[in-house]
Amino acid sequence: MRIVLAPAPTGSGHNMRALALARELRRQLPEVELTVLLGSLQSTFGPLFGEAGVSVVDVAGDLVDHATRSNLTRELDWQTYIKGYLAPAFVNGERVLGYLSYYQDLKPDLVVSDYNISASMAATLSGTPHALVTERYDFTLFQIDDRTLESGGFRVNREDLRRGRNSLHSVFKWIVDTAEVVLTDKPYVPELDDGTAVARALVEGNAVFTGPMIREVPERQDGSVVRASLGLGPGPIMVGSVGGTTMFRENKQQVIEDYIRTHQRLKQDHPDLQLVLLGREQVEAPDDVVVLTYLPDWMPLLQEADVLLSAPGWITVTEVAALRVPTVFVLSSLGEYHEVEASxxxxxxxxxxxxxxxxxxxxxxxxxxxxxxATEPTPAQLAVAPEGPGTAKAAGLLAVAALTARARSEYQAPVGEAEGNQR
Incomplete structure (x- = not known):
């Protein structure tokens, strides 16, 4: 049996969630052939997928990192937003053709798209069985109104965005309706989710809230060893993390400055307080700040931390909720529209x-x-991670979807073709 993973190429969270599912699928189905179509942060995640026994196909070529540049302008109309940003990043015709070609070569029993809209469209167009893994109940634009965008400093062409919302909602609904199964790690909130494609699928039974789809939570390590590996002493630790995708680079820079200033202020009461800044790139900081561009396995650090300050990226939300890490979520600006709903x-x-x-x-x-x-989980943490990690549950549902799709294909194929398709 062959499963192809296609994480969205925006942000590191999609790659991380696909990696967690790949590791669990390998555990549950030791003989499965796993391939990832990797479109971002290839130098970081390529080796991680390889170590998990996943064949890696670099579908981007050049290194892609959406955290180190601005992705939008202040004008939101069809030309700048739909044509200039959404189409290249999400609903991309060239990528659809590329994914179609990979499916034709790999002949997967199931494609698992992690909010990779182009990959999902290619699967739907070609009749390839696919599953959707998503923290979005619909396209982001569908769940944010013009007034909020204008409050974020955007100049909005309301008619263009009305047309865009309708079109994007239709595409997302089409993908959800044709999926073998839809998995989400985001708990339903009626005020935000009513009328969305995933909310309807939850009611109809084709979507499942799984809880966090994350890596295995490690046993707590010797704290002194973890601290020494990062150059930290025995004092309290504050971790500051920026998002994996930024709409405006100046927002990222501002939140980094705010983390540093907060650390300086808190040191007046806690002189031994240490700040670990995960900045996604090298940034200037005082000598008493530990700066890391990226930490692929940050769980041991979080287990030592007193508090995390983080952008409201959803894979981060699920990890810290499962780890029961005290977290203050900071949206740098309403201009970071893609995280307003999560915030x-x-x-x-x-x-x-x-x-x-x-x-x-x-x-x-x-x-x-x-x-x-705190020693006990908060109600908020339990809402996101009621049973801790939900990775095993999610992988189990994907395995069932793949096995069901394979059996259906073999039943429908002519006898000679079915025999030739045995892998």
Whole structure:
């Protein structure tokens, strides 16, 4: 049996979730042939997939990293947003053709798309069985209104975006309707999700909330060893992380500065407080700040941390909820429109979720968490990760979908063709 994984090439979270599912599929189905069509952060994730026994196909060629540049302008109309950003990044005709060619060569029993819209479209067009893994209940634009976009500093052509929303919703609904199964790690919130494609699929039974689709949570390591490996002493630790995709580079730079200033202020009460800054690239910081561009396995660090400050990227949300790490989610600006819905959802679930907070507010929210890590999960953490990781459940559902699709294909094929398709 052959399964092809196709994570979206925007942000590291899609790659990380696909990697977690690949590792669990390998455990549940030792003989399965796994291939990943990798479109971003290839130098980091290529070796990780290889170590997991997954064949890697680099479908991008050049290194892709959406965290180190601006991706939008302040004008939101058909030309700048749909043609200039969404079509190249998500609904991409050239990529659809590329994925079609890979499916024809690989002949997968199941394609697992992690919010990779072009890969899902190629599967649907070709009749290839596919599953959708998604933290989005619909296209992002469908769940954010013009007024919010304008509050984020955008100049909105409302008619163009109306047309865009309708079209994108139709594409997403088509993908959801044709999927063997839809898996989501985002808990349903009626005020945000009513009317979306995934909400309807949940009601109809074709979508499942699995909880976090994350790597195995490691046994707690010797804290002194973890700290020494990162050059940290025995004092309290604050981790600051920026998002894997940024709409405007200046927002990323501003939130990094705010993390550093918050650390400096908190050190007045906690002189031994240490900041680990995960900046996605080299950034200038005071000597008492540990700067890392990226940490592929940050779980041991988080297990040592008093608090994490993070953009509301959903794979991060699921990991920290399962790990029960105290986290303050910081949306740098409403201009980072792709995370506005997640930010609002987190607030409704009970997480500290701030939008462009002044440093004084950050200090007030973060300060009480230093040295006071809770021993029991919060209601908000339980809403996202009711049973801890849900990776085994998700992989099991994908395995069933692949086996069912394969059996259906063999039943429908002529006898000679079915015999020739045995792998």
């Amino acid at each position: 609002e959802r987190l607030g409704r679930l009970g997480f500290p979720s701030l939008v462009a907070p002044p440093v004084d507010e950050l200090v007030d929210v973060v300060g009480p968490l230093i040295g006071n890590r």
